Amino acid sequence: MTFRAVGILKSVALIAAEDTRNTQKLLNHFEIKTKQISFHEHNSTERIPQLIAKLQQGEDIAQVSDAGMPSISDPGQDLVAEAVRLGLTVVPLPGANAALTALIASGITPQPFYFYGFLNRKKSEQKQEIQELVQRPETLIFYEAPHRLKETLKALLNGFGDRQVALCRELTKRHEEFIRGSLSEVLDWATSSEIRGEFVIVLAGNDHPEETEMATIDLSISVPEHVQQLIDEGARTNDAIKQVAKLRNLKRQDVYNEFHGI
Structure with a gap:
């Protein structure tokens, strides 16, 4: 914890915590009296509109994850995205990552x-x-x-x-x-x-990654034609779709849809 983080948690109107019981231990240690509300992956759909409404009314809210940095493998990423979309101020408080x-x-x-x-x-x-x-x-x-x-x-x-x-x-x-x-x-x-x-x-990463032969890819042919070409060469349909997506830097689902005319 930094001095700045302690000060922020004391000054905000509300703390949105992934686990209010664990966060309460932290608050007790630093003699922080701020009220908490639960905010986790199982109630984020319900909570985000509520928290956004409070922010739009001028309240300051701190989001605290149970362990690790908020927004990393954490529903805070959705709250941040919505706040940014609406032009609300988002202030990151750096800590241990x-x-x-x-x-x-x-x-x-x-x-x-x-x-x-x-x-x-x-x-x-x-x-x-x-x-x-x-x-x-x-x-x-x-x-x-x-x-x-x-x-x-x-x-x-x-x-x-x-x-x-x-x-x-x-x-x-x-x-x-x-x-x-x-x-x-x-x-x-x-x-x-x-x-x-x-x-x-x-x-450790791959010391000798295989070079993708991009120069041999004929990008003048369509995506379905490219998939069919690989199938004709002996690849299974799903493998051909996956390979075309990788070679052309496309989403696999988009290649699948285009090949099957969806």
């Missing part, structure tokens, strides 16, 4: 980096996400909950190979810990250890 804190102590090249956050929970979609990331040369940063850590590490090992990685646990807290090594080594640790706390996974 798990991704950057993990990155600078990971021992892995800190720049360039690519922050991804949480992978999809569905295995099929998670596998696809990993396939789309495997060629990236940047250091990759993921977030993960303790109960999913082992399965995610297995998926990363299967998809990326045995790259160097740093598991960063409970950053800036009493039980802060770094587990560094190859993916197979940290998976062994996760399998044999009791896993507690929230994790940041810092993964």
Whole structure:
């Protein structure tokens, strides 16, 4: 906490907190008497219009996440977007950020980096996400909950190979810990250890990404023709759609719709 943050929390009319019970501990510690209202992913649709209305009436509101920076993997991003759309003032209060804190102590090249956050929970979609990331040369940063850590590490090992990685646990807290090594080594640790706390996974990028042969792509043909060309060469329809989307830097759903005439 910064002196500025404490001062802001004391001066605003209302604090929108992801977990009011946890935030109350913080408020008690700094003798802050400001009233709270719950604001989290399960009630954000209802809360955002209410909070915006208060802001438009001239009230100042502070948004506090339960852990980490508000708006990062947090419904605060939707509140900020709506406030910006309506021309309301948004003031960021910098504080500890798990991704950057993990990155600078990971021992892995800190720049360039690519922050991804949480992978999809569905295995099929998670596998696809990993396939789309495997060629990236940047250091990759993921977030993960303790109960999913082992399965995610297995998926990363299967998809990326045995790259160097740093598991960063409970950053800036009493039980802060770094587990560094190859993916197979940290998976062994996760399998044999009791896993507690929230994790940041810092993964080395691809040292030798395959070059995409953009020069060989005939952009004069239409998207459906391009997809059909790959199908004629032996690709499955979905794989052809995915490849065309990647090569042309288009959304896969848009390519799918255009190919099927939707």
